[in-house]
Amino acid sequence: MLAEIRLPSASPRVLLPAAALVAMLVLIFAMEPRAMSYFGLTLLLNFALPAVFAAMAQMAVIAAGDIDLGLGPFISLVNCLAATWLTTRPVAGIVALALLVAAYAAIGALIHLRRLPSIVVTLGASFVWLGLALLVLPTPGGGAPAWLTTLLAVRPPGVPLPVLISILVGLIGWLLLMRTSYGTVLRGIGGNPRAVARAGWSLLGGRVALYTAAGILGVLAGLALTGLNTAGDATVGTEYTLVSIAAVIVGGGEFVGGIVSPAGAVIGAWIMLLTGSLLSFLDISTDWQLSVQGGILILVLGLRALEERPAA
């Protein structure tokens, strides 16, 4: 029998979005060669930072077999806190952000202990985040802390900052979730919680760990957004809920079963982001961006169904 040639982690799940990303970049570079430079890429991918962090946050929740519908407003809330308290009263700001991470851990514990559907709990939480954001900053304004804008203006040699950080985040996520032994157990929770519990692991601990990671990544997404926008807005993050879910799925993840790929989520976030640039280069109104993003999601799921059917 012929030995099957297979790279351990480069399954079609990740190869497909990677190919799509390359195709998009080639198309963009063909239309706008100037984008192929250090500054062109920085400009093109600046907003990849919040998108990548948001996708990784969503991925942590999806790894547990849950879904987070409150991520976008959560990012808005972080944005509002960063644009006000973190600038004027840094200590209070840091405490507030730490409390938000703790709140995410508590949501994970609540979902596990009361066996509540995550979709409902996080949807409820999304209104809380929105309400808090409006309390903190009723009208758009404020300003980013100076250190944050400086940090995001760093120009590392050779590789543009958003590319560098995206790769780092993907790599760290891959190491923690796919390579460490506890990461394996965490994914096992999404796959077969009973089996994991029977082997003596705490499901509560696992879910809290994943939700805490999601909270931290959500805070990072909000901070990155603040540094880029240099202002706060209680509704600025709304679309990150759906973009993050789409990024995880387009990047090879599944809604159920703990099937996720950190590298894929980063690629998915880039694809979601680049749809906007691609449309503007094509001279199509960016009003179409959401429709195109949704279309890509449906296309990916459809292709995956085709790919999986013969194997079943």
Place this chain on the structure above:
Amino acid sequence: MAADNAPFVRLAGIRKNFGAVQALAGVDLSIPAGRMVSVVGHNGAGKSTLMQVLAGTLAADAGEIGIGGVERQAGYDVHVAQALGIRCVFQELSLCPNLSVVENTRVVHPGLGGFGWRRRCRALIVEALDAIFPGHNIDPDRTAGELAIGQRQMVETARAFTEAGTKVRLVILDEPTASLDADAASHLLRFTEAARAKGIALVFISHRLPEILGHADEVVVMRDGEVAGGGAARDFTEERLVELMGVVREAASEGGRTETSVGALRVEETGAAGRRLPLRLHAGEIVGLGGLAGHGQRAVLQAVFAAAHGRDGHWRVRGSVAYVSGDRQSEGVFPLWSVGLNTTVSRLRALAHAGIISLRSERTLAEEWRRRLEIRTPGIDRPITSLSGGNQQKVLLARALASAADTILFDDPLRGVDVGTKRELYRHVAEAARAGKAFLWHTTENIELENCDRIYVFHRGTITDEIPRAELSEERLIRASFAAGMSDATGMSGAPDMSGAR
């Protein structure tokens, strides 16, 4: 440590009740190190419950548990059991489908973390697989979900024998050969001898009597939550096992069915793949699907249901079909709806005029069935979840009976329903059959089969016997369930894949 002659496991007087149901009524069991004890019994005999108590996943209500010569009953749980080297290969596969074989090995060894864990886990599982199933051809980097069911069973079995930190002292093998082909099964049975030679105690649960008699050292026969007999395996024959497993019960069917007026053929198996007895069901008939749970009965119900909707060529189904599942939480009730809506949902098309449902006739229908089945609820507008389990099951039955379907498929619908309710429902089923409805009834409780006109007994996906009610006896049922007395080659060469039934 214990003296050499003390058994590794000593259970005494183990009792376990689930509500009013007594699952274990004082069971004694001792398992010496280096011996293989086989536990046999029919559905509901208490084998699985006993094994769960031994594995620490279920706490006994009363009784003594001694492991390695030390009394352990207080605080005995799955962690303690694992620390003592007790492993269990559960009947339902407990691998994480999204994790690779290597990663699944890591999940069961909490102490295996740290740098290089992947290499260590791979070495462990590959070694175990090679030792037990030479030539297994399983790539340890594949995810469990990608493997065939037989391969998954091999991984799960091999995983139970891997050692990291604690030594393996006892492995519970619950139907380990159920989805293995003959080759892999014989490899496993040969390996059990090597394991015993190393001093590992084994519990072997199987539905294949020749395997038990040929390989186990000791046999324990369970019946109705008690040990009905046991001893050295060489002193037993298949006949004797079957005899011990079944008791001749007094006929418990009350006001049972005497006359059956058989009508037109409703369901017929046309493409019986390797089945010796094709299944048939006529109008007015109640046909039972018996045998050990998970031997293909559910697959038949699902195939008939699919065929009624034109999706299965192996069955010819005339008339409409309704399905009543025993798994009411996931397959039965609409939990947010009222009792009335849950009853009438199957009949909406008939209740509608020009697409608009007549609320009055819907209420009338719901009230009528509430009265007929005596569903205990203050009103049909109450939420279905306010009802007891038995009454919810009545609503599901009412839904099926109200649907005007010609054939009703029962997938163990009375699981966990109290005896009084069961009797009522038997009466309604008999009544509906007299009115011309046909029933295909899969049940895991043998006593329920007495309500059927004919019974097909399943063993590993094929029908091994067809028993008319007049000839129904516990002994014949058990014999056919274990395919005892038949060569185990009854169309078994192709090792029917039961994955669809799980």
